[in-house]
Amino acid sequence: MALRTEELMLNMGPQHPSTHGVLRMVVTLDGENVVDVQPDIGYLHSSVEKMMENRTYLQNIALVDRGMDYLSAMANEEVWVLACERLGKIEVPERARYIRTIMLELQRISSHLIWLGTFGIDLGAVTAFLWAMRERERIMDLFESATGGRLHHVYFRIGGVFEDLPEGWTDRCEEFCDYFLDRLPEYDELLTGNPIFLARTQGVGVLPLETAIAMGASGPVARASGLAYDVRKAHPYEVYERVEFDIPVRSEGDCFARYLVRLEEMRQSVRIIRQCLERLPAGEIRSKVAVTVRLPKGEVYARTESPRGDLGIYLVSEGADRPYRVKIRAPAFSNLYALTEMMRGWKVADVIAILGSIDIVLSDVDR
Amino acid sequence: MPTEPQYVPRSQVLPLDKALEVIDALPGGGVILTKVEEVLNWGRAASLWPLTFGLACCAIEMMQAYATRFDMDRMGIIPRATPRQADCIIVAGRATIKIAPIVRRLWEQMPEPKYVISMGSCATCGGPFYYDNYSILKGIDQVIPVDVYVPGCPPRPEALIEGFLKLQDKIKKEPFLRRRIARAAAAATQA
Numbered sequence: 001m002a003l004r005t006e007e008l009m010l011n012m013g014p015q016h017p018s019t020h021g022v023l024r025m026v027v028t029l030d031g032e033n034v035v036d037v038q039p040d041i042g043y044l045h046s047s048v049e050k051m052m053e054n055r056t057y058l059q060n061i062a063l064v065d066r067g068m069d070y071l072s073a074m075a076n077e078e079v080w081v082l083a084c085e086r087l088g089k090i091e092v093p094e095r096a097r098y099i100r101t102i103m104l105e106l107q108r109i110s111s112h113l114i115w116l117g118t119f120g121i122d123l124g125a126v127t128a129f130l131w132a133m134r135e136r137e138r139i140m141d142l143f144e145s146a147t148g149g150r151l152h153h154v155y156f157r158i159g160g161v162f163e164d165l166p167e168g169w170t171d172r173c174e175e176f177c178d179y180f181l182d183r184l185p186e187y188d189e190l191l192t193g194n195p196i197f198l199a200r201t202q203g204v205g206v207l208p209l210e211t212a213i214a215m216g217a218s219g220p221v222a223r224a225s226g227l228a229y230d231v232r233k234a235h236p237y238e239v240y241e242r243v244e245f246d247i248p249v250r251s252e253g254d255c256f257a258r259y260l261v262r263l264e265e266m267r268q269s270v271r272i273i274r275q276c277l278e279r280l281p282a283g284e285i286r287s288k289v290a291v292t293v294r295l296p297k298g299e300v301y302a303r304t305e306s307p308r309g310d311l312g313i314y315l316v317s318e319g320a321d322r323p324y325r326v327k328i329r330a331p332a333f334s335n336l337y338a339l340t341e342m343m344r345g346w347k348v349a350d351v352i353a354i355l356g357s358i359d360i361v362l363s364d365v366d367r
Numbered sequence: 368m369p370t371e372p373q374y375v376p377r378s379q380v381l382p383l384d385k386a387l388e389v390i391d392a393l394p395g396g397g398v399i400l401t402k403v404e405e406v407l408n409w410g411r412a413a414s415l416w417p418l419t420f421g422l423a424c425c426a427i428e429m430m431q432a433y434a435t436r437f438d439m440d441r442m443g444i445i446p447r448a449t450p451r452q453a454d455c456i457i458v459a460g461r462a463t464i465k466i467a468p469i470v471r472r473l474w475e476q477m478p479e480p481k482y483v484i485s486m487g488s489c490a491t492c493g494g495p496f497y498y499d500n501y502s503i504l505k506g507i508d509q510v511i512p513v514d515v516y517v518p519g520c521p522p523r524p525e526a527l528i529e530g531f532l533k534l535q536d537k538i539k540k541e542p543f544l545r546r547r548i549a550r551a552a553a554a555a556t557q558a
Contacts, residue, residue, distance in 0.1 A: 014469055015420055015450075022422060022466055043466045044423060045502050054499055063496055066520070070424035114427065117434070133434030140431075151424055151521050363423055 007035060012351070014043050020118060020355070021362030023336075029348055037343045037351070039336055045366040052326045056292050057084050057158060060323070065152040068328060069364035071114055073149075074107035075306035077156040082237055083302035083315040084158045088295045093284040096160035101238045102173065102276045103146075103155065104304075105269040109180070110139040111307035112262045115359045119259070120191065122356040123200050128190055135183055138176050145169060158293055160286030170277050177270050177277075184267065191259070201255035205342040205354035208253060215341065216334035219309025220265065221358050224250045224257035231305035243275045255357035262359075292321045308332050308359060332364035387548045404544050411454075411543070412535040417484075418453035419446040420473065423460025425487040425521040432524035444531060450474075455482035455514075455534065457527075458507045461489035461497060467510045474511045480543070484530050485513045488520050495520055 013024040022043035028036040048067030052060050064080045065073040078100060085092060092100075113132040120128025140150045145166050147153035155162050191197045207217065212225040222229060230247045232240040248264035250257035297319040303312040309331030318324040335358045342354050390396040421429060432439050433446060447453045450473045462470060474483065485491045485507050493505030507513065514537060517530035 014466060015418075015473055021426070043463060043469075044461070045463055045465070046461060046497060047500050047502050051496070051500055066424060066494075066496060071427065114430075117430075130435050133431060134436065137431070137436050150523065151427060 005031065010348070013040075020360055023355075023360070023362055023365070025351070025355070027343075027348065027351060032347045032349075034343050034346050034348060034351060037340045039339060041336070041362070041365050043366065044362045046363070048367045049326050049328060052323055054322065056321050057295065057323070058291060058293070060326075061156060061158075062152070062154045065154060067363070068330070068367060069306060069308060069311075069332065069361045070151065071361050072107050072111045072307045073152050074103045074155065075111075075304060075311060077153070078104055078238075079302055079304045079306070079311050079313050081156045081158050082304060083300050083313045084293075084295060086302055087298055087300040087315060087317055088158070088289075088293065090159045090289060091287050092160055093287060094281045095164075095283045096285045097238045098276050098280045099161050099165060099285065100156060101240065101243070102273050102280075103143075103153075103161075104238070105272045105276075106139050106142060106173075108269045108307045109266050110136050110143075112266050113139075115262060115307075116187065116191075119356040119359075122352050123197060125191060125194070125197060128187065131183075131186065131190070135180060138179065142169070142173055142176060145172075157286055157289070159289040160284070162286075164285050170280065173273065174277055177274055181267070181270055184263070187263065192263075198256065200350075200353050201259060201357070203252075204255045204350050205346060205357060206253045207338055207342050209251075211341050212253070212338060215338040217309070217338040218331050218334060219305070219307070220258055220261045221309065221335045221338065223248065224261045225253035226251040231303050231310055235303060237302075237304060239276065240272075242279075243272050245272050255353050258357045258359075294319060294321050295323075303329070306331060308361065308364065309335060328367055330364045330367060332360045332362075336360050336365055385552075387545065387552065400544060404542065405539075408539050408541060408543055411480075412538040414443040414445075414454075415482075415531065415534065415538075416445055416447045416452060416454050418450050418456045418473065418477070419448055420456060420470075421459050422462055422466065423489065425459035425490070428521045428524055429457060429459045429486065429527060432527045437524040437528065439528060439531065442528075442531065442535075450476040451478065453477050454480070455484060456511075457484045457486050458490040458511075458513075459486040460521075461487075461494055462504045462507050462510075463502050464504055465502070467504050467507075470507065471510045480541075482514045482534055482538070483507075483511050484515045484517060484527075484534060486517045486527060486530070487522055488518060491516045491518065 008029045010027045010029055012027055014022040024040040026038040026040060027034060046067050055063060061077055064076040068076040113136040117129035117132035144150050146169055147155040207225045209226045212222045212227060228247060228249045245268045248261045250261055295317045297317055299316045301312060301314045303310055311331050312329035314327040315323055316325040343351055390400050456474055488494050490507045493503055497503040515530045515534045517526050519526050
């Protein structure tokens with residue numbers, strides 16, 4: 001006699017230690033196998049796009065820090081000031097462009113470190129979390145001495161940056177680069193060669209290239225599926241066209257490939273930082289822009305490569321001192337919707353590994 | 368015919384509601400009670416287990432406070448993943464109107480005695496930015512009672528540690544047993 005079975009609906013979240021914030025997943029299970037996953041989002045919706053219409057261009061810099069992806073505040077500031085500068089045709093001094101690139105790459109490392117730590121915790125490797133936070137704390141020190149903030153910096157300005165780098169900062173940054181490259185092989189020992197880690201990530205949650213493109217996935221998630229696309233190369237901004245770096249691409253498309261891509265991206269970031277520190281020119285850090293700047297009537301789309309992927313802002317101005325409409329293209333949102341494709345057919349324990357591997361930030365998803 | 372075994376509530380074996388009268392009548396009884404309370408409170412304050420519940424940016428600083436350099440484990444603060452094992456909840460970040468009932472339910476699932484730390488200005492009052500906003504709750508204290516407010520946007524890990532120290536001070540001064548006996552007495556008179 002065949003055993004009568006039926007599908008089980010399981011709620012994961014919004015309070016779950018591995019949902020990376022407040023995501024609720026409605027998982028349909030057949031035994032241990034995942035039949036379907038429906039992400040339920042909106043638990044952190046803070047209506048940033050609407051709020052931006054009521055604030056001046058300068059005030060919005062502080063808002064995008066918090067309202068968008070809070071793990072990479074610099075990347076949010078960058079895409080916002082980039083949109084404003086393109087619309088207003090505002091020149092940025094050379095030195096400011098180099099400083100911005102350094103900050104963006106430091107932010108990429110710090111964001112990937114948080115991901116590495118939480119991914120380790122999700123898979124039971126708590127040491128990775130403690131080690132990643134140790135490295136990240138050094139970056140926080142660098143940020144704090146340059147910008148005054150640890151998590152939210154409000155450092156970029158339309159037409160430059162807020163303040164010049166403090167004395168000795170470049171030396172400390174150089175020191176950090178050496179320290180960090182020294183520490184990275186430790187993660188290889190801890191995770192890359194770890195049989196438990198390999199068993200839980202290798203071949204798990206494969207996202208084929210066609211699906212990745214169809215779902216609009218970007219960033220490390222798409223690059224791990226074999227899509228050699230990086231906004232820093234395709235549409236260069238700041239000084240990315242002048243520095244040498246590689247885009248790590250893997251063809252496997254599984255959780256382990258996403259891990260390897262991010263690990264290699266951190267090495268490339270250090271490479272970019274070093275080149276920028278070498279060539280850092282002297283001079284002005286901000287061009288003259290009024291505090292309540294009025295941008296001309298028009299519309300613009302700016303895109304950057306945030307640690308999570310292709311981050312874009314569509315900005316419409318009516319000539320006032322505040323935007324008429326802002327639309328944010330959030331990379332984590334698109335990556336989240338590739339999740340269902342990745343999870344179908346895997347066991348319920350793999351759900352955590354797959355969710356951890358795409359590195360979502362719910363603030364970026366919900367906005 | 369066998370009868371059902373009578374269920375004897377514990378407070379009838381040891382009449383908790385009468386305990387205060389007996390103890391206070393003894394010479395030095397109140398002092399002993401206070402000393403026992405002090406020992407219990409010392410233990411409770413040194414093993415606060417908060418719920419791991421991160422809402423937004425403040426959760427990152429909360430993680431940093433648990434991790435290397437700040438290491439809240441050395442004060443006995445160990446994160447727990449389920450509300451049923453937790454003593455306190457840190458509301459770290461902005462709470463939307465959609466998440467508010469869930470925070471309330473998590474708080475209700477925690478066993479007594481329980482404490483709430485409101486971390487960051489979003490959880491405290493709706494934040495420095497979200498005043499003209501339709502989706503953010505203007506302060507988590509509209510939903511659950513808050514013991515300690517930690518200011519900042521986001522507060523530094525040191526600020527969160529200071530918040531925990533304040534909470535420990537509060538726990539150490541609590542008339543824990545007296546309150547419990549009074550509650551039992553109130554329940555007895557009601558029944």
